Amino acid sequence: MMNNKTWALTKVLIKNGEGLSFKLNTKKAWILFIAIIGITIPSLLFGYIKFIELIYHSLATINQQGVILSWGLAINSIMIFIFGMFYIISSFYFSGDIENFLPLPIKPKQIVGAKFLVTVLYEYLISAFIFLPILIYYGIYESAGLLYYIYGLIVFALIPILPIAFGALIVMLIMRFTNFSRYRELFKIIGGVIAMFVGIGLNFAFQSFAAKLDQNTIGELLELGNNSLSVVTSRMFPTVRWAAQALLDYKIANGLTNLLIFCGLSAGIYIVLLYFSELVYFKGVVGLSESSARSVVLDEDLGKLLKKNSVIKSYTLNELRILFRTPIYFLNCVLINIIWPLFIILPLLITPDDPTQGDLSMLLELLREPKAIGMIIGITLAAITFIGGSNGITATAISREGKELHIKKHIPVSYRHQITAKVLAGIVLSYIGVVILILIMIFLYKLPWYLGLLLLVIGILPTILTSFTGILLDLYNPKLDWDSEQKAVKQNINVLYNILISTAAAALIGVITYVFKSSAVLTIISIIVLISLLDLLLYYLVYTKGTVRFKELEG
Amino acid sequence: MLLRLEVIIVIYLENVSKTYSGGVKANDQISLTIPSGRIFGFLGPNGAGKTTMIKLITGILAVDSGRIEVNGIDIAKQPLAAKKQIGYVPDTPNMFLRLKGIEYLNFMADVYDVSLDERQVRIADLCRRFEMTKVLKNPIQSYSQGMRQKIVIIGVLLHQPSVWILDEPMTGLDPHSSYVLKEMMREHVNNNNTVFFSTHVLDVAEKICDEIAIINKGKILFTGDMAEMREHFRKNESLEKFFLELTHDEQ
Ligand SMILES: Nc1ncnc2c1ncn2[C@@H]1O[C@H](COP(=O)(O)OP(=O)(O)OP(=O)(O)O)[C@@H](O)[C@H]1O
Numbered sequence A: 001m002m003n004n005k006t007w008a009l010t011k012v013l014i015k016n017g018e019g020l021s022f023k024l025n026t027k028k029a030w031i032l033f034i035a036i037i038g039i040t041i042p043s044l045l046f047g048y049i050k051f052i053e054l055i056y057h058s059l060a061t062i063n064q065q066g067v068i069l070s071w072g073l074a075i076n077s078i079m080i081f082i083f084g085m086f087y088i089i090s091s092f093y094f095s096g097d098i099e100n101f102l103p104l105p106i107k108p109k110q111i112v113g114a115k116f117l118v119t120v121l122y123e124y125l126i127s128a129f130i131f132l133p134i135l136i137y138y139g140i141y142e143s144a145g146l147l148y149y150i151y152g153l154i155v156f157a158l159i160p161i162l163p164i165a166f167g168a169l170i171v172m173l174i175m176r177f178t179n180f181s182r183y184r185e186l187f188k189i190i191g192g193v194i195a196m197f198v199g200i201g202l203n204f205a206f207q208s209f210a211a212k213l214d215q216n217t218i219g220e221l222l223e224l225g226n227n228s229l230s231v232v233t234s235r236m237f238p239t240v241r242w243a244a245q246a247l248l249d250y251k252i253a254n255g256l257t258n259l260l261i262f263c264g265l266s267a268g269i270y271i272v273l274l275y276f277s278e279l280v281y282f283k284g285v286v287g288l289s290e291s292s293a294r295s296v297v298l299d300e301d302l303g304k305l306l307k308k309n310s311v312i313k314s315y316t317l318n319e320l321r322i323l324f325r326t327p328i329y330f331l332n333c334v335l336i337n338i339i340w341p342l343f344i345i346l347p348l349l350i351t352p353d354d355p356t357q358g359d360l361s362m363l364l365e366l367l368r369e370p371k372a373i374g375m376i377i378g379i380t381l382a383a384i385t386f387i388g389g390s391n392g393i394t395a396t397a398i399s400r401e402g403k404e405l406h407i408k409k410h411i412p413v414s415y416r417h418q419i420t421a422k423v424l425a426g427i428v429l430s431y432i433g434v435v436i437l438i439l440i441m442i443f444l445y446k447l448p449w450y451l452g453l454l455l456l457v458i459g460i461l462p463t464i465l466t467s468f469t470g471i472l473l474d475l476y477n478p479k480l481d482w483d484s485e486q487k488a489v490k491q492n493i494n495v496l497y498n499i500l501i502s503t504a505a506a507a508l509i510g511v512i513t514y515v516f517k518s519s520a521v522l523t524i525i526s527i528i529v530l531i532s533l534l535d536l537l538l539y540y541l542v543y544t545k546g547t548v549r550f551k552e553l554e555g
Numbered sequence B: 001m002l003l004r005l006e007v008i009i010v011i012y013l014e015n016v017s018k019t020y021s022g023g024v025k026a027n028d029q030i031s032l033t034i035p036s037g038r039i040f041g042f043l044g045p046n047g048a049g050k051t052t053m054i055k056l057i058t059g060i061l062a063v064d065s066g067r068i069e070v071n072g073i074d075i076a077k078q079p080l081a082a083k084k085q086i087g088y089v090p091d092t093p094n095m096f097l098r099l100k101g102i103e104y105l106n107f108m109a110d111v112y113d114v115s116l117d118e119r120q121v122r123i124a125d126l127c128r129r130f131e132m133t134k135v136l137k138n139p140i141q142s143y144s145q146g147m148r149q150k151i152v153i154i155g156v157l158l159h160q161p162s163v164w165i166l167d168e169p170m171t172g173l174d175p176h177s178s179y180v181l182k183e184m185m186r187e188h189v190n191n192n193n194t195v196f197f198s199t200h201v202l203d204v205a206e207k208i209c210d211e212i213a214i215i216n217k218g219k220i221l222f223t224g225d226m227a228e229m230r231e232h233f234r235k236n237e238s239l240e241k242f243f244l245e246l247t248h249d250e251q
């Protein structure tokens, strides 16, 4: 199944800068790396472990602490699935390197195999953040033996396979049928969006199906004693169940059986994926770089096409056009903004038939309680901060210029204006995400409209924050030497940095919300003051250090 | 009337050096004065340092040491004013591929602050001469290499810069387009403006230039007109071989 060509191709892809590779060749880059990773990761990890601790010990009181493993695995799989989907669409269909492979005597399954493996490697990052701490925490508190950790390592290595393969199958199927001759690129983008929704929808359909099925059995299972609940929670992603069982029963033969089943299934789905790719991959990928849109301009019509704008407006529009028209940028910078807010619809989709019943209606009630106002505002602003930080628009704004940066150096537009235009593009798109989020909250969650309005106004502050941090990061550490757009945004460490920084900022907002939970007014005012101060500080840094840095960059 | 005859120094370089971070000394103590009313050719083999010098003049790179002035404006001190003097055509025309031709032209006109009336006249004229009007609404990605080069040339000439700087402008153009470009270069200098372009083909330099400079390994070997160049190389035996290589280049 893994022949030499697939392996060779994987190595080429990795060496060529796909996957995790990033270089830190300057001293500045090292300082940045150590500062960001060194500060954010330990503090986020600390908070996360506190959270694990809480869950573990409350589960332990009902002797169900093993559930934490299957929950961890399930959440991990969903995250991998969603991020994997973005990665697969970009890497399988929109990365420039496919053009180079097509003339070579390589089979589709070898390209797909290699790109699949690179994706798996990339997703280990997610597992390292979400699953690994749980695995280790559980191991330590259960005084697990060496075998547990060996099983854990195997599970860690194989856990991304199912969600990524599942995502890849959906994507390949849809891309096969969106291959229209004209506007091919446009249809591919739409196809990618559809694939994403189909995938997420299917997941939740499975889940709610499993939930309904199990509602009656939960009580029985609970009586069975230790860790029996985990069977239920792991229905979301089928292989999670065996993986969790293998870890729970590592001491007995049942553990080994489950581990073997898990390994077998993962290998199986990989092989299915390869055979499937032989059938559909090339048909979906050939001719992607062709450009269509033929329309003839006559001399007399020329005047109508001319339009004068201010430099900043013209520049910002240009940035937006390029973001929207380049599939890779569209998926990773624009679409991700819109996808995040849609996540909060999902709980609505999986509620039982009667919406007045159950946890959700309780939540809806809670949202209308006056004392919850501070909490709603705090959590929403934290979410906005996180969403703005994860879109990577400003964090790749300089990197996206790549080898064309020289144009921006010789046009007579001051670096200050250029930075402003790039930040504006980031704020505009982030703010679209904010608007969608708040509209959903007003119309689906019955958030009072005046709170919505208030959030719309305050919501601009975090988008400014994350746009400024992004551009600063990218000015200090741009990735200019790339040959496919994929590398400018997907393999750009600045995006990760900005996600970490914005997560930390979101956590800070969370802490403030918690500290001032007795007074909504106090919560809102302290958050506004905090973010405004940070915005001002960043404004100062961007327009002093940032402009100097732009000047120093060599195109 | 007297002014017309006066030769002004348009591009002025004084002891300009540039070393890349990799350690390559691409420009070494270059001094050069380029007057108005001339087509000035910059000739040298691959890797000689032509592109590097053009990037220094256009403000894309910063000099390690030395001084550069364009129309008397120091590029380091007043970068925006200096950049407005220049129309620069880079050696690779692959840029703004996701934009339509007309969007690119509008962008360049906005950047250089060209009024609506002016751009109407200029775009119509340049697009007609280069036969590009028809495809203006198509994405630049759908253009051929030569068409991309032409749209870039049109874009940088919209603001009627007095100094044209072109890096290897003839490569990729068909005979008609390169004839049009040469004709435009000549018209431009006839109005007492300046054209500065690089090439590694002696033949091209010979046919269009009023004056040339020869660069090799980051150093200027010669500046003067064609007749002076032949004389110069005949006298220096060590340089003759180098000259023959350049001549050989054209085949
Ligand atoms: N970005 C860069 N980083 C490091 N070295 C560079 C860079 N660009 C050019 N060089 C080096 O500088 C020297 C001069 O290069 P330059 O591009 O100026 O040559 P050129 O005369 O324009 O050549 P050509 O005719 O091939 O265009 C070469 O040795 C080249 O390897």
Ligand SMILES: [Mg+2]
Pocket (backbone or CB within 6 Å): B050, B051, B052, B091, B167
């Ligand atoms: Mg060159």
